[in-house]
Every structure is written in structure tokens, then in C-alpha cells.
Amino acid sequence: MNLLRIVLTSLRQHLFSSGLAAMSIALGVALLLAVTSLREQAHRQFTQVGLGVDAVLGPKGSPLQIALNALYHLEEMPGRIAWTYYQAVKANPMVADGFAFITGHSYAGYRVNAVESRFLTDFEYLPGHRFSVAAADGGSGRLFSGKDEAVAGAEVARALGLQLGQTFNPTCGVTAGDPVHVNDHIAFVGILAPTGTPHDRAIYIPLESFYTLEGHGASVAAMVKDLDHREISGAYLKLQRIRGDAYNPGVTELQYDINQSTKAQLVMPAEVMPRLFLIIGWVDQVLWAVGMMVALLAAAFLAFALVATLRERRRDLALLRALGARRRTIFGLVLAQALAISLAGAVIGWLLGHLLTGIGCHFVKAETGMSFTTWYWSSADFGLLPAALVLGTLAGLWPAIQAYRLGLLATLKPQS
Amino acid sequence: MHHLSCAALLLGLLASPANAEEATHGHIAVHGGCLNEIGGCENGHAEVKIEGTRLRMWLVGGGNNTTTAMRVPDASIALAITIGTGQPPRTLVLAAKPLILAEETIGACSYFEANADWLAGVAALKATGSVQFNGKKADLVIEWPHGFDPDHDVPAATPAAK
Known part of the structure; x- marks a missing residue:
């Protein structure tokens, strides 16, 4: 043996x-x-992928709160920033691209974010990957083109069993008991293909739709056309991070300049999330x-x-x-x-x-x-x-x- | 894991160039320049950087607030610059360049710069001037690239030209 x-x-x-x-x-x-x-x-x-966002332009407040709200659809944005300021930042040579957004609305526990329509076509959530509604990618329908239209992230659509053409009334807030925009019926015209990122957990409506939701008041409604007084929650920024083969020091200067202002701050997810x-x-x-x-x-x-x-x-x-x-x-x-x-x-x-x-x-x-x-x-x-x-x-x-x-x-x- | 992090931190600290610490005196120099005290460490600093023929200066806070801009009413700041031993001082006038995104204007500006061909290749310099800082006229002493810190520096001779 x-x-x-x-x-x-x-x-x-x-x-x-x-x-x-x-x-x-x-x-x-x-x-x-x-x-x-x-x-x-x-x-x-949380620290490396970055969800395609080099920096978040947001209001003054906790940088962690801003990153969690903008990228992970958690928390609330501590304020608003002026559209004109966003445009000034976007004009800076260090900024390759920007996508404005407004948070603060929800539906059935999921955030309803108003975004520039370019966000759904031009934004790369991962290098070389853009949002898609193509059936071949796992999406359906089309991107929004009108005021009362929305597209849903894949996770929202799955969890709520959403169907194209179905309508919803957004809640003005993100906590239970917040008032509902009962007269605003927004139809789901598209469902985004899964991205495997928190972007799947949000519903997107056109930026302009936010201003015209009933109950927001005349001054907010006027922001559709009055760009001088328009406000947004923030913007996702793509930066010219690399110069040659090295980190571009201009990024640090951009962050310094913005952070000295009384209006806004530049939040770098890679710095904040750790x-x-x-x-x-x-x-x-x-x-x-x-x-x-x-x-x-x-x-x-x-x-x-x-x-x-x-x-x-x-x-x-x-x-x-x-x-x-x-x-x-x-x-x-x-x-x-x-x-x-x-x-x-x-x-x-x-x-x-x-x-x-x-x-x-x-x-x-x-x-x-x-x-x-x-x-x-x-x-x-x-x-x-x-x-x-x-x-x-x-x-x-x-x-x-x-x-x-x-x-x-x-x-x-x-x-x- | 924790020990690894500590080891990495230690290695990082050991690997840092010694003159980086010397130039910032333990404070943060956001733009990678050297920090020069203005009327004491707690009062404020001038962060100075030379890039080719351009001398850049950011006026920042004192103590641990060296990441905060300090606006001054001066539209320009004249510096008497000595480069080598026995060399006569040269005058360089830094113009206020408001940081647009910081909502600065001339008269409430924290950033100044000037260009001069003779700055190219300079290894070290000493400069003096004055600025309206925190509501008072303050002497400005710049020692580049090591920074001016009278509380900690050993008195040194005028820097030699390269």
C-alpha cells in the first residue's frame, strides 16, 4: 500500500x-x-476607468459629492453653474470637448438627467466606445429628437421592464415624496445598449426639456433661449491630458484657475474617487x-x-x-x-x-x-x-x- | 497591503528630488515653481517659474493656503534682477495677466508674467521688488530656483551666472 x-x-x-x-x-x-x-x-x-470623463465641471461644494452625482448617479449636485462659464471653460485650449448636463430629477428610483444631445452621439464612455441604440449592440429604438422624448439606460430598461413608446412623468427631485411633473408626459423612444457602466442606470432627456418642465417657473423656462442666464448642473469634460508623451501641466493650471473662481470647480475623478x-x-x-x-x-x-x-x-x-x-x-x-x-x-x-x-x-x-x-x-x-x-x-x-x-x-x- | 503602501510611500519620498522640497519649503507649489515668502510664511508667497524666456509669477496664500490665489491691485510689478556676481541688476516689469476662469481683472489679479530673451538659460537669479499684498505694501524677494525662505535659509551669496 x-x-x-x-x-x-x-x-x-x-x-x-x-x-x-x-x-x-x-x-x-x-x-x-x-x-x-x-x-x-x-x-x-472607481479610480482607473473614469467612465470616459477626465474632469467634471461642477458648482462649489464637496468634490466627492459632485463626482458621485455626475458619474455614479448618487447624491445630489450642490448647486448650479452658469452656461456662459461652461462655454468659457470649453473655449480653453486644454479642453478637448464638453457635455453639459442637469441632474436632480428621477423616475421610479432612477435618475433622469438632461443632457446635450451630443452626449449620446459623441461622448466616449470608454476609448472607442460610444452610446448606441442599434439592435446589433443590444439597444432598441432611436435617440431623442424632440422635447418630450427620452432614452433609457440598459439597466433602467431591464429593471423597469420599459417598452418603447411608454411614457412617464418625471419626479422633481430624487427622494421619495418629491413632487411629480404630472402634466409632463415623456415617451421612451430608445433604449441604450448596455455599457457596463453607471451610465446604464440613468434616463436621459434633452437638455432643453428640463427648462420647459411645468412648474419650473418662467425664469427657468426662459433659459431655453436666454443663454446668458441659463444654468446647468455641470459638464463632463475631455481634456488634452497628454502633451507629447507626458502629462500636460496645463491641466493643473486649468484646474487651479477654475478652482479660484467663485462660480465653479474642476473635479478630477481620478483624484477624488480614491x-x-x-x-x-x-x-x-x-x-x-x-x-x-x-x-x-x-x-x-x-x-x-x-x-x-x-x-x-x-x-x-x-x-x-x-x-x-x-x-x-x-x-x-x-x-x-x-x-x-x-x-x-x-x-x-x-x-x-x-x-x-x-x-x-x-x-x-x-x-x-x-x-x-x-x-x-x-x-x-x-x-x-x-x-x-x-x-x-x-x-x-x-x-x-x-x-x-x-x-x-x-x-x-x-x-x- | 498596508505595509506595501507604506513602503511605496517611503520609496516615493526617497526618490523625490531633494531640491523640490527645498524650493517649496514643505508647501504645495501648484504650478511646479519655487515658493518665495512675502512678509513671512503665514502672510503669503510668490510662486515663480521660468519657462524659456518667460518668467511667471503666481501670488498665493500663506501657511497651508499656497493653493489659493491672492489678488493684488498692482497692474504691474517691477523686479530688479541680479543674475551673476558683480553683474548690475536688470529691471524686468511683470504685467498682470488676469486668470479669466478665476474671474480676475486687472486691479484684482494674482498672476503676472514677463518675457525677456536674457532669461533663457539662466540657472539661478535673485530679484527684489514690491507689491501691494494683503492691503499693505510688501517687499518682494525672489530666489530662483530654490525659493526665498528667510526663516529656514542659510544666508547665501548672490547666485552665480550659468
């Missing part, structure tokens, strides 16, 4: 305790893997700590399970010794058993971890519109398997040493 068969037979004989030890290791690995994967994906999405992780970073640290605790407890449980198994198998191991097996063979047998349990736990944990990530992705998409992937390869994918094996080895050392020290005569002595 070779070493592997002895290990497998022993595992089979103690299936319940071995299985429990493997499952506890699997739980620790799964938790650590899911937390790491979601954290790394979130960090990447602050969010500083604020909420403790959450994943707590989850990580819980995962580590589970893994350590699993290792302790494995050690105790092996010691208990050893007690039952003392005579078997002594017999093996009597048949010529060396002390180090016995040591290796117990250690191999620990490694086998750890390996099984790590593999099950890896699968379970990705399953947990998949469930997490579903909730993240529902809450933020961001597409995370179940099979994202995080640093945990590469590190946890060897870590679990090392932990298993350490856990197996104590029972292995006990087995190594097993006295042959004392163990085989007949028991009365």
Missing part, C-alpha cells in the same frame, strides 16, 4: 472531521477571495480580518481534527512502524493528510469565492450600474492557494510531530 492510498483511506475513514476541516478552510478562503476580488474591481472601476476608499476602506479591512480569523480558526480546527484522528490510529501507525516504516514516513503521512485537506479546502474555497463574487457583482450592478466580473483574477487568486497550503502544513506539524514521537512498544502493548 503506497503513501497516497494510505492518506486517501485515512481521509475516507474520517470523512466527517476531514470534510469539516476542509469546509472551514474553504469558507475562510472564499471570504478572503470574494472581498479581495470585489475590492480590486471596485478600486479599478478618497472614497479612504472613507470606506475600513469596511473591507473588517471583512478581511473576519476572513483571516475564519482561516486561522480553520487551521486550528484542522490541527485538532488531525490530533483526534491520530489518537484513533495510534495502533495502525505503530503497526506500520513495526512493518518497517520509518519515523519520517509516519511524519510525512500525517503531514500529507493535512496538506490534502488544505488543498481540498483551498480548491473548494476558490470556487466558492468566485460564486460569492458573482453574487456580489449582481448587487453592485443593481446599486451602481457597474459591471464586475465573477471570474476576475485578483491578487487573492494567486496568493491564497499557496497560503492555504502553508497554513495547512503549519497546522499539520503538531500532529505530525506527535506521530513522529509515537513509541512503538508502548502503543502495541496489549490493553486489558
